[in-house]
Amino acid sequence: MCRKKKHEGLVIQRKPVICFNTIFGQIEPESPYLWDRGKISKPLTDEMKITHMGRSEAVNRAMSDFGSEESFENAAKRFREHYRYDCSCSTVSRVTKQVAEEASEYVENKLSEAGNSYGDNSKKGQWVEKLLIGLDGCELRTAVLKPSEDSEQTTPVYNNPKKEKVINRREVRIGLTGPLHAVSKIYIGRTDSYPEVVRQLSDASVLIGMTPETEVIGIGDGGIGLKEELENQFPDIRFISDKTHLKDHLYDTAEKIGIQEKERTVWVNYNSEAISNGEAARIKSESVSRYESNPNPRLKRLIGYIERFENCMNYNTYKADGYPIGSGEVESAHRSVPQKRLKLPGACRHPDSINPMLSLRVLRANGWWDDFWKKRTQMKIAA
Numbered sequence: 001m002c003r004k005k006k007h008e009g010l011v012i013q014r015k016p017v018i019c020f021n022t023i024f025g026q027i028e029p030e031s032p033y034l035w036d037r038g039k040i041s042k043p044l045t046d047e048m049k050i051t052h053m054g055r056s057e058a059v060n061r062a063m064s065d066f067g068s069e070e071s072f073e074n075a076a077k078r079f080r081e082h083y084r085y086d087c088s089c090s091t092v093s094r095v096t097k098q099v100a101e102e103a104s105e106y107v108e109n110k111l112s113e114a115g116n117s118y119g120d121n122s123k124k125g126q127w128v129e130k131l132l133i134g135l136d137g138c139e140l141r142t143a144v145l146k147p148s149e150d151s152e153q154t155t156p157v158y159n160n161p162k163k164e165k166v167i168n169r170r171e172v173r174i175g176l177t178g179p180l181h182a183v184s185k186i187y188i189g190r191t192d193s194y195p196e197v198v199r200q201l202s203d204a205s206v207l208i209g210m211t212p213e214t215e216v217i218g219i220g221d222g223g224i225g226l227k228e229e230l231e232n233q234f235p236d237i238r239f240i241s242d243k244t245h246l247k248d249h250l251y252d253t254a255e256k257i258g259i260q261e262k263e264r265t266v267w268v269n270y271n272s273e274a275i276s277n278g279e280a281a282r283i284k285s286e287s288v289s290r291y292e293s294n295p296n297p298r299l300k301r302l303i304g305y306i307e308r309f310e311n312c313m314n315y316n317t318y319k320a321d322g323y324p325i326g327s328g329e330v331e332s333a334h335r336s337v338p339q340k341r342l343k344l345p346g347a348c349r350h351p352d353s354i355n356p357m358l359s360l361r362v363l364r365a366n367g368w369w370d371d372f373w374k375k376r377t378q379m380k381i382a383a
Contacts, residue, residue, distance in 0.1 A: 010034035010035060010036045010039060010041055011034060011035065011036055012032050012033070012034050013033050013034065013035045014032075014033050015030040015031070015032050015033070016030070016031055016033065017029070017030055017031070018030075018031045018044075018050070018051070018052035018053075019052060019053055020050050020051070020052070020053075020054055020055075020056070021053070021054065021055045021056065021059050021085075021087075022056045022058065022059060023056060023058040023059055023062065023083060024083075025083070025084065025085050026085055029044065029050065031044040031045065031050070031052070032044070049380070055095070057373075057376075057377055057380065059083075060095050060099065061373055062079060062082070062083065063075065063079060063087065063091070063092045063095040063096060064095055064096045064099040064100070064360070065369075066078045066079055066092065067092050067093070067095070067096030068096060068100075068341060068357070068360040068361065068363075068364060069340075069341060069364075070341070071344055071347070072089045072090075072092045072093040072096065073089045075089075075092045075096070076088060076089045076091075076092045079092065096357075096360070097353065097356065097357075099360070099376075100353075100356035100357050100359060100360045101356050102372075102376060103356065103359040103360045103362075103363050103372060104355060104356045104359040106359070106363070106368075106372050106375070106376075107188075107359045107362055107363065107368075110207070110368070111188070111200050111203035111204055111207065112203060114203050114204070114206045114207035115199075115202060115203030115206050115207075117206060118206045118210070118211075118212075119211065119212055126209050127209050127210075127211040127213065127214060128179050128208060128209035128210060128211075128214050129179075129214065129215065130179065130180040130214070130215045130217065131177060131178070131179060131180065131205055131208070131209070131210050131214050131215070131216050131217065132176075132177070132178060132179070132180045132217050132218075132219070132324070133175065133176065133177045133201060133205060133216060133217070133218045133219075133230070133234070133237075134175065134176050134177075134218065134219045134220060134327055134329060134330035135173060135174070135175040135197065135198070135201060135218075135220050135226060135230070135330065136173070136174060136175075136220060136221060136223075136327055136330045136331055136333075136334065137171045137172065137173045137174070137223060138171070138172055138174070138334045138338065138339065138343075139169045139170065139171055139172070140169070140170055140172055140191075140338065140342055140343055140349060140354065141167060141168075141169060141343075141347070141348045141349070142167070142168045142169065142170045142348055142349055142350065142351045142354070143165050143166065143167050143168070143348035143349070143350065144165070144166050144168075144350060144351065145163040145164070145165055145166075146163060146164060146166050147161045147162075147163055147164075148161065148162040148163060148164045165348075167348060168351075170191050170351055170354060171191060172189060172190070172191050172334075172338050172342070172354065172358065173189065173190060173191070173192070173194075173197045174187065174188070174189045174330060174333050174334055174337055174338060175187065175188045175189070175197060175198075175200070175201040175204070175330070176188075176329065176330050176333055177201060177204050177205040177208055177210075178208055179208070179209070180217060180322070180323075181322070185329075185333075186204045186207060186208050186366050187204075187333055187337055187362055187365045187366055188200040188201055188204050188362060189337055189338055189358040189359075189361065189362055190355055190358060191351070191354050191355060191358075192355075194223075194225045194226060194229040195229055195232075195233075198229045198230055198232075198233045198234075199233065201233075202233050202234065205234075215236075215238070216234050216236060216237045216238065217237070217238050217240065217323055217324075218230050218234060218237045218238070218239045218240065219239070219240045219241075219242060219324055219325075219326070219327050219330075220239070220241070220242060220327055220330075221241070221242045221245040221327060222241065222242075222245055222249075222305060222308070222309070227239050227241075227308075227309070227312070238323075239312050240312055240313075240315075240318055240323060240324070240325060241309040241312040241313050242325075242326055242327040243272075243276070243313070243315050243325045243326055244326050244327075244328075245327075246272065246275065246305075246309075246313060247268060247272055249301075249302055249305055250267075250268040250271055250272060250302070251264065251268055252298065253298050253299055253301070253302045254267050254268055256296060256297075256298035256299070257290075257294070257296050257298065257299055271283050275306070275313050275315075276313065276314070276315035276316045277314075277316055278314045278316075278317065280306055280309075280310045280311075280313055280314075281310060283306060284303060284306045284307060284310065287299060287302060287303045287306070288303055291303060333365075336365065337358070337361045337362065337365050338358055338361060340361075341357065341360075341361055342354065342357060342358070342361075
């Protein structure tokens, strides 16, 4: 490279030694600085992207690999154990968060591209006959710094207004999609509204093989707006209300309306089995009669729940057809996708960091990690 620059008339002015981090350790190459009448060149930086205290793509990948699985502190320790030199916790945090932002863009582009191909006849051979989708939510702790209510308090050095940590909760919605009886599924995850989350779930379903001819079976709990949005974006969906969620409603209602504990299970099983046999309308009618003679807010909630899901609780028919009646699979995905990394004991996350980190977790869960890094490296080289 230097010979090429010399042919262009540039002369080496100095050769500072820089430090560069590679997967094999830190190296200290010379970085020639060339100049001639206003023309400047640093071949190592300009053409090889090697800068002082910079990192190779392999190092960035290793840091974000560990940072997507464990706390940044533990990720720094693992990096040191594997590669025999130190990196700071803050460096791992900075690199992982930067990669997470790029991962978020990669996931969005991949899903949107798939969604735009819905109904493409050229992909007819890849279609899925029966597709299972599921969506469920869990909460993560978040923290943001806000100015203290006591506006007179300031920091000791710069006299800036003191800030206090405000702890809150944010719902993370995880979805899965895949052939009905397949073990492998594609996952999506966001802290967003149902329309946006279900849109990603629809795109992921197209990616895995959904066509207009695909029979879609959806399962979920009683989240307000969930069933309605799934039916909006999957018009022919066969929605199944999670049976465990129904039984939770029944047990809570039994307690609130005063049924004794020893009789509670019998009452719950009677109602649950009747509903499973397609008698939801009868159970609703009996509950309405009971409410008219003894009004109870909890019983009214149960009536509303049965009315809302009346056509989604024929569990014995679903089992005979080979369909699941519980949302355990998507609930398990909470533990493996967001919670394993984002719900560490005592940890809080800034709300803005959740979706990018979720994208990293989705990359790992879907087996897209290698493809993401291949495309990222290609973009770096092209730039």
